Amino acid sequence: MIYFKASWAALGAALLVVSCGGGDGDALGTQNTNPARGELMQTPPPRITSMSAADFTAKLQASMSGLGLLQLAGTPVCGVDVQYMKYGTVGGVNEATNASGALMVPTGSAPQCSGARPIVLYAHGTNITKRYNLADFVDNTNPAYSEGQLLAALYAAQGYILVAPNYAGFDSSPLSYHPYLNADQQSKDMMDALSAAKKALPVLLSPTSASAKLFITGYSQGGHVAMATHRAMQAAGMPVTASAPMSGPYALAAYTDAIFYGSVPAGSTLFAPLLVNSYQKAYGNLYTAASDFYEATYATGIESLVPGIYDFTTVVTNGKLPQLTLFNSTPPTPAFAAITPPTGTGTPPGATDPLFAAGFGTANLIRNTVRLGYLQDAAANPDGVLPAFTTGATAANPQNPIRLAAKRNDLRGWTPAAPVLLCAGSGDPTIFYSLNTQVMAALWGPQVSAQLVTVLDVDSPTTGPNDPFAAAKAGFAAAKADTANAAGVNAVAAVTAAYHGGLVPPYCNAAARGFFSQF
Numbered sequence: 001m002i003y004f005k006a007s008w009a010a011l012g013a014a015l016l017v018v019s020c021g022g023g024d025g026d027a028l029g030t031q032n033t034n035p036a037r038g039e040l041m042q043t044p045p046p047r048i049t050s051m052s053a054a055d056f057t058a059k060l061q062a063s064m065s066g067l068g069l070l071q072l073a074g075t076p077v078c079g080v081d082v083q084y085m086k087y088g089t090v091g092g093v094n095e096a097t098n099a100s101g102a103l104m105v106p107t108g109s110a111p112q113c114s115g116a117r118p119i120v121l122y123a124h125g126t127n128i129t130k131r132y133n134l135a136d137f138v139d140n141t142n143p144a145y146s147e148g149q150l151l152a153a154l155y156a157a158q159g160y161i162l163v164a165p166n167y168a169g170f171d172s173s174p175l176s177y178h179p180y181l182n183a184d185q186q187s188k189d190m191m192d193a194l195s196a197a198k199k200a201l202p203v204l205l206s207p208t209s210a211s212a213k214l215f216i217t218g219y220s221q222g223g224h225v226a227m228a229t230h231r232a233m234q235a236a237g238m239p240v241t242a243s244a245p246m247s248g249p250y251a252l253a254a255y256t257d258a259i260f261y262g263s264v265p266a267g268s269t270l271f272a273p274l275l276v277n278s279y280q281k282a283y284g285n286l287y288t289a290a291s292d293f294y295e296a297t298y299a300t301g302i303e304s305l306v307p308g309i310y311d312f313t314t315v316v317t318n319g320k321l322p323q324l325t326l327f328n329s330t331p332p333t334p335a336f337a338a339i340t341p342p343t344g345t346g347t348p349p350g351a352t353d354p355l356f357a358a359g360f361g362t363a364n365l366i367r368n369t370v371r372l373g374y375l376q377d378a379a380a381n382p383d384g385v386l387p388a389f390t391t392g393a394t395a396a397n398p399q400n401p402i403r404l405a406a407k408r409n410d411l412r413g414w415t416p417a418a419p420v421l422l423c424a425g426s427g428d429p430t431i432f433y434s435l436n437t438q439v440m441a442a443l444w445g446p447q448v449s450a451q452l453v454t455v456l457d458v459d460s461p462t463t464g465p466n467d468p469f470a471a472a473k474a475g476f477a478a479a480k481a482d483t484a485n486a487a488g489v490n491a492v493a494a495v496t497a498a499y500h501g502g503l504v505p506p507y508c509n510a511a512a513r514g515f516f517s518q519f
Contacts, residue, residue, distance in 0.1 A: 035088030035098060037188070038195030042086060044203040045103060049082040049137040053108055056080060056157055069153050072475065072506055076157035078106035078113035081206055082148075084135040087196030089168055089189045092179035092282035099173045099189060101165035102135035102148060103197050104156035105208045112159035116211040118241070120155045120516070121194050122164040123186070123218025123225035125505070128270060128315060130307040133171040134164045143311060154509055160516075161201070161210055165193035170307055178307050180271075180278040181252065183409040186225045187232035190216075215516045216243040219505045220431060223248020223424075224411065231414045241519050244421040244512035247431050247504055251439045253394045253406040254385040258435055259326075260374045261386065262342035264359025265430045266497070268326045270315065272365060273306050279405035286401050293370050297363065298322070325361035332372035339375075355429055355496065374400050385439055392443050412443060419452055420444075421515040423508035425459040425476070430500035433457070454515070458507045472511040479503050 030043040051059075056076040060066035083103040091097045106113045124134065129143045134151065136142040144166070155162045168189055169178030179185040194214075201208045216233075218226035227245040234240060249255045259268060276293060280286045280303075291299040298321060305320055316323045331340040338344075341357040377400035384391035394407045424437040437455065447453040456469050458476040467473070480495055480503055487494030495503070 034096075035086075037088050037090060038192040038199075039088045040085065040196050040199055041088070041098060043200070044205065045083040045085040045200050047081055047205050048084050048135055050079070050107075051081075051152075052079040053077060053110075053113075053157065056153070060153070069150065072510055073150070073153040074158065076153065077110050078108045078157050078159055080152045080156040081105045081107055081204070082135055082137050082152065082156075083200065083204065084133075085193070085196055085200060086172060087192055089192040090185065091168055091175050092177070092182050092185045092278060094185075097168055097173060097175040099165055099168040099175075099193070100133065100135070100171045101163065101193050102133075102151070103200055104152055104162035104164070105201070105204065105206070106156050106159050106161065107206055110159075116209045117159060117161045118211050118213035118215060118516075119194070119197070120160045120162050120215045120217060121190060121226075121229065122151060122155070122162060123190060123216075123222030123229070124164065124167070125218075125220035125222050125501075126180075126271060126274070127170075128274065128306040128308070129311045130170055130309065132307070133166055135166075150506065150509065154513055158513070160215075160513075161197070161208065163194055163197040165189055176304065177277050177281050178274060179282065180274040181221065181224055181249070181409055182278050182282055183224070183228035183411065184232075185282070187229040190225060190229040191233065191238075212239070213241045213519065214239065215241055215512075215519075217246065217509075217512045217516075218248070219246040219508065220248060220500065222246070223431075224250060224252070227411050228409075230416060230418070230420070231411065234414075234417055240418045242419040242421070242516060243416070244423060244508075244515055246422075246508040246512065247424040247428060247500065248436060249431050250411040250436045251385060253398075253403060253410040254383045254439065255432065255435050256402070256406040257378050257383050257386045258432065260371060260378065262327075262339040262356055262359075263345070263353075263432070264324075264326050264341070264356050265432075266324060266355065266358070267312075267430060268359060269321050269324060269365050270306070270312055272326065273302050273321070276402075277303055277306070279402070283401070283405055283408075286405070293367060294365060295367055298365055322361075322363050322365050324358045325364045326359045326366055327371055328364045328368045329360040329362060330368065332368045332375065336372075336375055370402075374402055376400075377403055385435060392439060412439070415444065415447065416453065419454070419515075419519070420447075421454045421456060421512060423456040423458065423472075423511050425499060425504040425508075426457045427459050428500050428504065429496050456508070456511055458504060458511065468514065469511050472507040472514070475510070476503060476507040479507070 053076040060070040085103045086100045089099050132144045134144045134148045169175040216226045223245040230243040287293040331337040341360045345353040381395045381398045383395045384393040426433045441455045444453045462470040484491035
């Protein structure tokens with residue numbers, strides 16, 4: 001669930017910020033301070049950046065990071081206009097609120113840049129900094145800056161209209177929390193952004209029209225959001241051309257069980273407050289007071305901590321959250337000693353995996369009483385994937401409120417009617433491939449056999465000269481090798497640290513665009 005961070009490190013200032021005929025951000029247009037769902041707050045939404053294809057190309061060619069993105073995305077065929085869009089949506093208990101996002105539109109005279117264009121609806125990965133704004137192409141300290149550049153290069157500059165919400169609770173949204181991994185709310189947010197974007201297209205400074213083709217994609221948290229959105233649109237009878245969820249926690253209940261069983265991925269201490277706060281706001285039953293759930297060192301103020309002013313580094317350096325220690329290293333009862341931390345998962349066989357062991361200590365975030373209640377319920381009401389694969393389904397009758405919330409937002413139990421690409425890396429130490437991508441592939445076995453669902457492990461060898469994803473696999477392998485070589489004796493740690501947030505996302509995104517091009 002880590003946020004996107006490009007493996008070329010600084011897609012930042014050297015990339016592109018060019019305003020050709022800009023200054024449109026000051027135009028007020030028609031204001032709507034109380035928008036209904038899917039309605040614009042400002043019509044037309046202000047244009048923040050306008051780039052020609054030549055301007056964009058020149059900027060990419062001016063830096064090593066830009067050259068890396070150019071190699072991945074291809075030479076821009078279209079110019080790109082970036083609009084800052086604000087729209088009405090709802091929060092986790094269906095309360096009225098608003099959110100913002102980016103609307104990127106291709107421009108230019110090339111055939112794929114004009115006329116009715118297909119839409120890519122994109123869901124971003126986890127971030128904890130409130131000012132995350134994918135439309136901000138001016139401030140290179142904006143935490144969404146690099147991801148915004150990638151989306152512009154990969155999609156808009158190649159002829160797709162790109163709609164990318166920042167999500168409720170981020171940027172200018174007045175919602176006091178973020179409904180993190182709330183499948184119902186986040187799919188509504190995505191559909192509301194899409195509705196607002198369609199209303200904006202004909203009234204832009206350079207009016208544009210959309211074709212009937214709609215593609216949905218997203219990475220990490222956004223992978224979950226993308227799949228939830230495809231599911232919701234299918235249920236509502238809204239056409240989806242194809243989707244490409246990437247590295248998402250789809251089997252959320254099984255994944256959460258794995259973490260409480262002791263397979264603690266790095267970043268868990270940062271994701272936990274987002275998730276717990278989201279479900280506490282939505283369902284109201286995870287705890288009576290924050291100090292019931294979190295250790296006293298961290299409980300005060302944690303409900304309003306994220307998203308907030310801190311980033312992934314400063315939230316730790318300011319002592320607001322522990323860096324790694326999610327659980328106490330003292331077993332909640334002797335019966336759970338073998339999974340505190342788990343033994344038998346490391347190398348050599350039977351050893352403790354040091355990655356998971358780092359999630360245990362004495363300065364822990366979550367109280368032992370919380371973990372005990374969770375584990376007792378998991379033992380009494382097991383998931384169909386853990387501790388052993390049985391049905392593959394969610395637990396039939398969980399009683400623990402955290403497990404109930406996770407089950408409610410788990411994405412097992414539906415079948416897509418439109419083509420789906422599931423892209424991830426099998427060595428992912430953050431969103432476990434076997435518990436998410438592989439589980440969905442198993443449950444959708446008939447659809448995989450019928451080639452309605454395609455499964456791509458970018459961390460796998462090419463299957464031959466006709467492998468449609470050979471370029472993505474080769475690019476990933478080269479980036480992984482470069483990361484290892486640059487780290488020397490720390491190669492394994494460097495690859496582990498970069499894998500989910502830096503190595504996989506560019507190549508899965510490139511594969512998603514290639515997949516969409518078939519349609």
